[in-house]
Amino acid sequence: MYAMFLHWSRVSNREVSLVAMSALEAFLQQISSALVSQAAQGGGDAAAFEFFIREFRRIMDSPQSSSKEISLAIKGYGFFAAPCKIFLSVDDVKFMFNEMMQRSEQVFFGQSEVMDDTIFNLPSFLEALASILTQLDEVSETFLQSLERLVVMQMENFPKLSQKVHFRCFLAVLKVLFALAPKGAVFRGFVSRVVYQGLIRTCSHPIVTATAGDNEGGPRGDKDYSTEGATQHMSYRDYFALWKCLLESTKLKRLAHEGIELKVRFTLTEVIYDELIRAVLAIVQRLDLTATKAPPADMDDNSGGDASTHFTVSSDPMQGLEPARPKDFVIFVNLVDFCSDFLPDNQTQLFTRWVLTFGTEMIEQSTRLPLVSGFYKLLAVCMKICTRTQYFSVSSPPQAKDENSQDMGLVETVEATQRETCFLLFTKFSKEVLTRLRQYKEDLLASCLYLILSLPHEVVVAEVEAVMPALRTALRLGHSYLPLAGAALHALETWAHALPPHVLQPFYPSLLPCLDIFLKSAGSSAAEMESVTLTSKKPGRKTGRRKIPVKLLKQPKPEESLKPSECQLEHIKLHCVRLLGSLGGATNSVLVHGDAVGTGGTAVAWDTQQHLLFHVPFVDIKPTISLDPFLPRVVELALTSSERQTKVAACELLHSLVLYALGRGSQQRGAHATASQMAPLYRKLFPVVMQLSCDVEQVAKQLFEPLMMQLIHWFTGNHKFESDDTVALLDTLMDGVVCATDTALRDFSATCLKEFLAWSVKQASQKQLERSPFNVKSLLKRVYSLARHPSATKRLGAALTFNNIYVVFREETSLVDVFTVEILVVFVESLALAHVDDKSLGTQEQCKLALRHIQRILKVKAGLFNKKNKMRRTPKAWQDETLTGVVEWLLRQCGRPETECRHMCMELVTSLVPCLPGVKTAQEFFRAKETSKKDVNYFIDRFEGGMFVVSGEETGLKRNQTMSQLGGTFSVKTALDWFDQVLASLDCYTWVLGQGLVSAATILANDKSVVFQVLSHFFERLALGDVGDAARLFTGDAGRDVFTPQEKDDYNRAKCTVIIRAMNFICVLLEPTHGKVILKGSVSDLWSEGLWETVIKCVLQPLAVGFNMADVEVISQLPNEVSKGHRSILK
Structure with a gap:
């Protein structure tokens, strides 16, 4: 029978060959079973066993054997594994396994390139x-490594095989894993390595968006292709079927037929899923996702005016960044896309045990690298799964009443604690993201929005007022990016159904009008979709005059006739209608009201006068048409139309109307120009031109961006101060640069302001620039006003403006000499105001960049500023407008309580002191001040007086040596202000003593210094206490001990910062250069029991001191700071 089956399997008829091969496999299985059964009954046919073993070896060794025959021989070895254990010894079985492994290594690892036929046989090898x-019973580590390489090769080459053999691949890998399952720790390590290597190979292909033909056709899994399609590109999507099958072994009937229990299969699924998540985390940790920023062109001191005109500073933190290792980013992007597409739809119930670990790791990575959008996408995946599994639901299953009830209760307690930790962690991080996304654009902004839109409703209800602006932004951006609109609608629908009606009701008036644009969008009408194509054949030569009937062709389905974008738009419309229907008529009235308001805005004229009168030159008559009434509607279509043809036509018309308005305005002269000013019209048109210059529609951008530059060139040629038309343009640019929601508009406005200054200088004479540069004054006056504004967005706009105009400003010596010192003072004050701003807003970074630009001007032009100039603009209280006066003023600012401002002033002082006349080093300048007999307390007054030096009056710490001396009623803000004053003194002393600028004996041995008394009070009364203990120091608040969690967190953060700065100060004091001064005078007050107890607790119990161990910065920096201070004290 074997010979006949083998003969039939070799015939040319393909169907007969396949049937014969299947019959032969079944035959071998039955022979194997029969041999095992006979052996169990005490008999057995050893001759038959030996015959088949020799036959399998002959087929494998024969060079004439086909790939199918080799596959059969390999399977035969597997079928006869059980008889081998019966008829052979344990050593013989190991020898056969070793022989198979050696044969596998020769076939698959002995060639530089693996051929298709070889890969085709790999599943058979694995099954055997x-x-x-x-x-x-035991497997050596060497052969486990070889087996691991075979399994990884099978996974790596999975997409190259035809879909017809995919099931064999799944089955072969699963059988290897099930065979190793009883091996214990060996099994777990094997699965971990295989999953990790498989995931690496899954994500090591070109990014999906960059692969050829990605935009055409469906998913690759729907095609029946093999390795012959060499022109096709593989991506992570080609591995979906493999991973899905590995996680769904419980659904494979074939495994059930082979006797593998459901419990064993489910255990394997859990193990593979756990190792998959571990592999994701391991890959993220090992990849180098850092980026380097190219130095700006202005860093070259020798750069001329031509080079500087190309330099642009952006508020976008992504500008100029390049990945340190591009290949790592390719793997990371594929990994993020794989997780986004795969994890939310597969075994989500198994992810709940990973929510805390996965979420914490992604938040730590995002905090370390906030500009990597993939971390936000991975967190969005985590949030989606939490929503689907109702992870944050407060409901719990009934308590168990059996003997294991105590253990079950403990498990539930641990899970509840993890849920609470996750809730607090995600709530806090979502606040940070909501602040960060104001500075982001493009993919980074979209990723942050996707994360916010994926938040479970339990997290949203805690921060609903902060989340709703992000939802509006998503709907606004969704007009031009429909996937984001779909996500926003889904989030709004989910939250509306899950949250109580009163939570979202106040926000519907601002949200629902955003849907109106989608509903008004003109899509493919029903009449167009139902149209019928009629065709007829042309009469041929042989048809004569016979009439050919018209043929009605079969039409495609409406969905197939639409383009993908149109189909998506139709789905968005239907989603909007369903959402509005679910909200009810009372809520939907908001949409109608909003539409009425919008219609009223376009219906109202912009000015009482008609400016754009167009005389139509007909032959017999010349009628006059006023174009002013058309402007509001044209602007509306150009800005909001979602139909591209309408938008482009409106943009072209508006472009022509702006040019026509400019021409009409240029023709008006004298009294007529005064009576009919164009400024009211320009105030409406210029903001529209600015918005369209930053539009995502390329036609609009190409039309209006050059037009905006030409408008700037035209209106900077004014011949009087604060000309109405020029002011209208300048105000538009300043409004754009302080835009809080549109980063692109903000950056383009800053670029336009640089062009405004460049052409104002270009069109003014040198005498005019020296006497009265009115355009420059107008610009800087507005910059000063914004820089001192309480709003962080406006201060950011001021700094961004100067950082862009700097390259033009520095080239004009007359402007530099007059305005530089004034600009320095303004931005130092602006940086001080940014003390309470969130760092992700960018205000501190941009202000520091502006001050560094001024620092470079002062250093390069030091000779100019060392001379007096009556035209130089300085604060009224200044008596010296030279560089010496600047350094004296900056040194006083070093005592400011605002951290970043203080540090920047220290940097400026250190950099500018060598530029003073007669001074070579900073040490020389400070020592001169130190030995001056006029003011022996020079540094003490500035470092401990809170930057204020008032004769006969004590300020700062000199006045308030303890927190209770502040008087009045206790508040957390009062405590934070006192902590800031302490930090200012500690920073200043650490700075001057650490760099050797001032000797420790001169200052610290002075009885006027109170810093050690302050530290003694801090360590004895405040360091180990909480905010309630601080409140009890105030007699008026002896009973107050109720504070909000935010107040407690703010207090602890400030207190712990003082502890770390005090340790840094102590490290400087303990340096050998300061000798025995640490034991003299008031310094001895520092070495108290409270100090030693605080140091010990910071090492052993930092949480008890008040350190937030959930803060990434604290986790990473605290051990280094504490160990450094500990080592210094032990010396």
């Missing part, structure tokens, strides 16, 4: 090895 493994 799996069958042999079930008969072995």
Whole structure:
């Protein structure tokens, strides 16, 4: 029978060959079963066993054997694994396994390139090895490594195989894993390595968006292709079927037929899923996702005016960044896309045990690298799964009443604690993201919005007022990016159904009008979709005059006739209608009201006068048409139309109307120009031109961006101060640069302001620039006003403006000499105001960049500023407008309580002191001040007086040596202000003593210094206490001990910062250069029991001191700071 089956399997008829091969496999399985059964009954046919083993070896060794025959021989070894254990010794079975492994290594690892036929046989090898493994009690590490390489090769080459053999691949890998399952720790390590290597190879292909033909056709999994399609590009999507099958072994009937229990299969699924998540975390940790920023062109001191005109500073933190290792980013992007597409739809119930670990890791990575959008996408995946599994639901299952009830209760307590931790962690991080996304654009902004839109409703209800502006932004951006609109609608629908009606009701008036644009969008009408194509054949020569009937062709379905974008738009419309229907008529009235308001805005004229009168030159008559009434509607279509043809036509018309308005305005002269000013019209048109210059529609951008530059060139040629038309343009640019929601508009406005200054200088004479540069004054006056504004967005706009105009400003010596010192003072004050701003807003970074630009001007032009100039603009209280006066003023600012401002002033002083006349080093300048007999307390007054030096009056710490001396009623803000004053003194002393600028004996041995008394009070009364203990120091608040969690967190953060700065100060004091001064005078007050107890607790119990161990910065920096201070004290 074997010979006949083998003969039939070799015939040319393909169907007969396949049937014969299947019959032969079944035959071999039955022979194997019969041999095992006979052996169990005490008999057995050893001759038959030996015959088949020799036959399998002959087929594998014969060079004439086809790939199918080799595959059969390999499977035969697997089928006969059980008889081998019966008829052979344990050593013989191991020898056969070793022989199979050696044969596998020769076939698959002995060639530089693996051929298609070889890969085709790999599943058979794996199945045979799996069958042999079930008969072995122990497996050596060497052969496990070889088996691991085979499994990884199978996973790596999975997409190259035809879909017809995919099931064989799944089955072969699963059988190997099931064979190793009883091996304990060996099994877990094997699965971990295989999953990790498989995931690496899954994500090591070109990014999906960059692969050829990605925009055409459906998913690659729907095609029946093999390795012959060499022109096709593989991506992570080609591995979906493999991973899905590995996680769904419980659904494979074939495994059930082979006797593998459901419990064993479910255990394997859990193990593979856990290792998959571990592999994701391991890959993220090992990749180098850092980026380097190219130095700006202005860093070259020798750069001329031509080079500087190309330099642009952006508020976008992504500008100029390049990945340190691009290949790592390719793997990371593929990993993020794989997780986004795969994890939310597969075994989500198994992810709940990973929510805390996965979420914490992604938040730590995002905090370390906030500009990597993939971390936000991975967190969005985590949030989606939490929503689907109702992870934050407060409901709990009934308590168990059996003997294991105590253990079950403990498990539930641990899970509840993890849920609470996750809730607090995600709530806090979502606040940070809501602040960050104001500075982001493009993919980074979209990723942050996707994360916010994926938040579970339990997190949203805690921060609903902060989340709703992000939802509006998503709907606004969704007009031009429909996937984001779909996500926003889904989030709004989910939250509306899950949250109580009163939570979202106040926000519907601002949200629902955003849907009106989608509903008004003109899509493919029903009449167009139902149209019928009629065709007829042309009469041929042989048809004569016979009439050919018209043929009605079969039409495609409406969905197939639409383009993908149009189809998506139709789905968005239907989603809007369903959402509005679910909200009810009372809520939907908001949409109608909003539409009425919008219609009223376009219906009202912009000015009482008609400016754009167009005389139509007909032959017999010349009628006059006023174009002013058309402007509001044209602007509306150009800005909001979602139909591209309408938008482009409106943009072209508006472009022509702006040019026509400019021409009409240029023709008006004298009294007529005064009576009919164009400024009211310009105030409406210029903001529209600015918005369209930053539009995502390329036609609009190409039309209006050059037009905006030409408008700037035209209106900077004014011949009087604060000309109405020029002011209208300048105000528009300043309004754009302080835009809080549109980063692109903000950056373009700053670029336009640089062009405004460049052409104002270009069109003015040198005498005019020296006497009265009115355009420059107008610009700087507005910059000063914004820089001192309480709003962080406006201060950011001021700094961004100067950082862009700097390259033009520095080239004009007359402007530099007059305005530089004034600009320095303004931005130092602006940086001080930014003390309470969130760092992600960018105000501190941009202000520091502006001050560094001024620092470079002062250093390069030091000779100019060392001379007096009556035209130089300085604060009224200044008596010296030279560089010496600047350094004296900056040194006083070093005592400011605002951290970043203080540090920047220290940097400026250190950099500018060598530029003073007669001074070579900073040490020389400070020592001169130190030995001056006029003011022996020079540094003490500035470092401990809170930057204020008032004769006969004590200020700062000199006045308030303890927190209770502040008087009045206790508040957390009062405590934070006192902590800031302490930090200012500690920073200043650490600075001057650490760099050797001032000797420790001169200052610290002075009885006027109170810093050690302050530190003694801090360590004895405040360091180890909480905010309630601080409140009890105030007699008026002896009973107040109720504070909000935010107040407690703010207090602890400030207190712990003082502890770390005090340790840094102590490290400087303990340096050998300061000798025995640490034991003299008031310094001895520092070495108290409170100090030693605080140091010990910071090492052993930082949480008890008040350190937030959930803060990434604290986790990473605290051990280094504490160990450094500990080592210094032990010396």
